[in-house]
Amino acid sequence: MHISCFTQFSNMKNLDGKNTQQNSSRKLLLLALILVLLTIIPLCMLTSSHLPQSSPNINRSSLKRIKSEKQCDVYSGKWVPYPKGPYYTNATCHLIIDQQNCMKSGRQDTEFMKWRWKPYECELSLFDANQFLELVRGKSMAFVGDSVGRNQMQSLLCLLGKVVYPQDLSYKYTSDTNSKHYFYADYKFNLATLWSPFLVKTADADPSGHSFNSLMNLYLDEADEAWVSQIERFDYVIISAGQWFFRPLVYYKNRKVVGCHICHNKNITAVSKYYGYKMAFRTAFQTLIRLRNYKGITILRTFSPAHFENGAWNEGGNCARTRPFTSQEMKLDGYILDFYLTQVEELRKAEKQARRKGLKFTSLNTTEAMLLRPDGHPNHSGRSPHGNSSAADCVHWCLPGPIDTWNEFLFYVLKQEG
Numbered sequence: 001m002h003i004s005c006f007t008q009f010s011n012m013k014n015l016d017g018k019n020t021q022q023n024s025s026r027k028l029l030l031l032a033l034i035l036v037l038l039t040i041i042p043l044c045m046l047t048s049s050h051l052p053q054s055s056p057n058i059n060r061s062s063l064k065r066i067k068s069e070k071q072c073d074v075y076s077g078k079w080v081p082y083p084k085g086p087y088y089t090n091a092t093c094h095l096i097i098d099q100q101n102c103m104k105s106g107r108q109d110t111e112f113m114k115w116r117w118k119p120y121e122c123e124l125s126l127f128d129a130n131q132f133l134e135l136v137r138g139k140s141m142a143f144v145g146d147s148v149g150r151n152q153m154q155s156l157l158c159l160l161g162k163v164v165y166p167q168d169l170s171y172k173y174t175s176d177t178n179s180k181h182y183f184y185a186d187y188k189f190n191l192a193t194l195w196s197p198f199l200v201k202t203a204d205a206d207p208s209g210h211s212f213n214s215l216m217n218l219y220l221d222e223a224d225e226a227w228v229s230q231i232e233r234f235d236y237v238i239i240s241a242g243q244w245f246f247r248p249l250v251y252y253k254n255r256k257v258v259g260c261h262i263c264h265n266k267n268i269t270a271v272s273k274y275y276g277y278k279m280a281f282r283t284a285f286q287t288l289i290r291l292r293n294y295k296g297i298t299i300l301r302t303f304s305p306a307h308f309e310n311g312a313w314n315e316g317g318n319c320a321r322t323r324p325f326t327s328q329e330m331k332l333d334g335y336i337l338d339f340y341l342t343q344v345e346e347l348r349k350a351e352k353q354a355r356r357k358g359l360k361f362t363s364l365n366t367t368e369a370m371l372l373r374p375d376g377h378p379n380h381s382g383r384s385p386h387g388n389s390s391a392a393d394c395v396h397w398c399l400p401g402p403i404d405t406w407n408e409f410l411f412y413v414l415k416q417e418g
Contacts, residue, residue, distance in 0.1 A: 072122035074412055075365035079324040079372055079402075082116035086400035087127060093158035093399070095165070099382050100151060102398035107381035109322045112398065117369050117405045125415075127408050129163040133187045135414045136236075140190035144227045144284075145240040146197035148304050150178070151396050152238070153193045155403050156410075157182070166191065176226070192234070194227040197244040199284040201225070205250055213314070215248040215263060219255070220279040223287040232293040238364070238410070239284060240301040242339065243395055245277045253279075278342050285350035289357060297417060298354070300347045300363040301406065303339040306395045307374035319394035321374040324402075332371055340367045360417070364409045369402075376402040 090096050090103045098105065117124055143149045157166070166182035173181045178195035201222040206214035231237060250260040250268065259271035281300075288298055308317035332340070344363070351361045370376075378393040397403035 074119045074124050077117055077119035079115045080118045082114050086113045088158045093161050095157045096399045100399040102378050102381040105381040112375040113400055124408055127159050127411050129160050132411055135418050136189045138188045139235040141236040142234040143193040143238045149240045150193045152406050156407050159407055196224040196227045199241050199280045217250045219252045221253045223283050232291055235296045237296050238299045238301050242303050245273050251276050274342050281346040289354050297360045302343055302365050302367040305336045305371050308394045313391055318392040319374050319377045319379050323375055325372040366406050373402040
């Protein structure tokens with residue numbers, strides 16, 4: 001019996017002892033007391049049985065925080081004003097390349113740097129460079145994909161630059177200027193970006209040569225050796241792809257043509273861009289699962305939306321907004337939703353297989369948050385990735401800028417795994 005019930009019983013017994021007038025009155029009072037006790041005692045026991053037996057070292061607020069972190073969906077939220085501004089600037093981080101160095105290239109407004117992602121049901125921790133480096137001490141991390149994936153790696157370099165800058169060891173590993181390898185000697189941490197915009201084997205197929213909209217062959221059942229040959233040595237693999245799948249493509253399986261996307265060849269079956277996208281991720285995930293010595297954690301970074309308005313990238317389109325959208329102004333739908341769902345479905349299938357091999361597959365669901373940030377792109381502030389000074393860049397992200405949130409998400413995932 002709970003102690004509070006004994007106290008109530010004792011008090012009632014003392015009341016009974018004070019009544020000495022008549023036996024009949026005493027009996028009636030005792031009967032009433034028994035009835036009351038029969039009601040009170042079960043209630044007390046019921047109440048006490050639901051009290052948590054907390055560890056003496058964890059107070060209730062700590063328990064509430066732990067529960068909140070485990071149950072919270074950090075990817076569902078909104079952008080809120082953050083007057084403190086970014087973690088770094090283009091003056092404090094010397095590793096920002098010109099393509100994403102919006103302030104150096106003359107961007108006048110600074111408000112785009114003063115927003116922070118706020119999950120609806122909890123708080124997303126600020127990025128802590130010291131703690132991040134401790135979490136990855138003695139480990140290695142690779143960003144596999146296109147230049148937007150490299151954009152995230154460059155953000156991470158600047159965020160960690162508050163503590164230490166790495167050695168650039170790219171010359172030891174590759175002659176491809178699109179791939180980079182860095183080493184944080186004090187933490188024995190290797191960081192790399194492996195250039196593979198389609199994730200699978202590719203070849204130029206346009207007789208006029210390679211250009212930004214030329215025809216390419218995709219071998220959908222063959223993973224790109226540019227990353228496969230190195231990936232087994234990495235503990236964390238952040239994999240992504242996106243904008244390259246909009247271009248003209250011929251799809252191959254078993255070295256035979258199975259279809260194409262805007263190839264304008266009447267002898268080839270036209271299929272959607274989502275088919276090639278699906279098969280590329282399927283092949284990448286299956287390759288990771290089958291590799292004998294791969295023991296890393298695979299993290300899918302979901303589709304990053306572009307924000308061209310008033311035309312396509314080569315038709316005068318731009319992204320001149322200076323504030324985020326609200327969720328009422330912009331919904332996840334159309335081709336962005338289709339790309340996102342294609343990725344997530346392939347990840348879901350891969351997760352089941354990977355689990356049987358003891359491998360972990362998870363995701364950084366950045367799509368919803370970035371859909372609301374039309375203000376975060378270089379636009380005309382930065383060197384155009386198309387080599388055309390008149391074309392706006394509404395695909396990549398300014399540094400500093402909203403892409404730094406991707407690494408807050410990554411920090412969250414590492415803490416969950418840690």
